[in-house]
Amino acid sequence: xxxxxxxxxxxxxxxxxxxxxxxxxxxxxxxxxxxxxxxxxxxxxxxxxxxxxxxxxxxxxxxxx
Numbered sequence: 001x002x003x004x005x006x007x008x009x010x011x012x013x014x015x016x017x018x019x020x021x022x023x024x025x026x027x028x029x030x031x032x033x034x035x036x037x038x039x040x041x042x043x044x045x046x047x048x049x050x051x052x053x054x055x056x057x058x059x060x061x062x063x064x065x
Contacts, residue, residue, distance in 0.1 A: 003051045010051075017044050 005011060021044045028037035 005051045014048060017048055020044060 005049040021041060024037045024044070028034055028041070
């Protein structure tokens with residue numbers, strides 16, 4: 001499945017994710033649940049990179065059981 005980066009849905013999603021990332025960064029700076037904020041930031045960054053992630057081909061096996 002390919003992500004249409006020009007769709008209204010993706011635009012809304014990126015706006016929401018960027019706003020949530022900003023909140024997480026502010027909470028990280030304020031030292032509120034730092035580990036959780038780092039996790040949120042990492043997850044949001046991964047989601048925002050999805051359109052740039054190449055699709056992996058399925059692993060082919062030459063032996064079948």
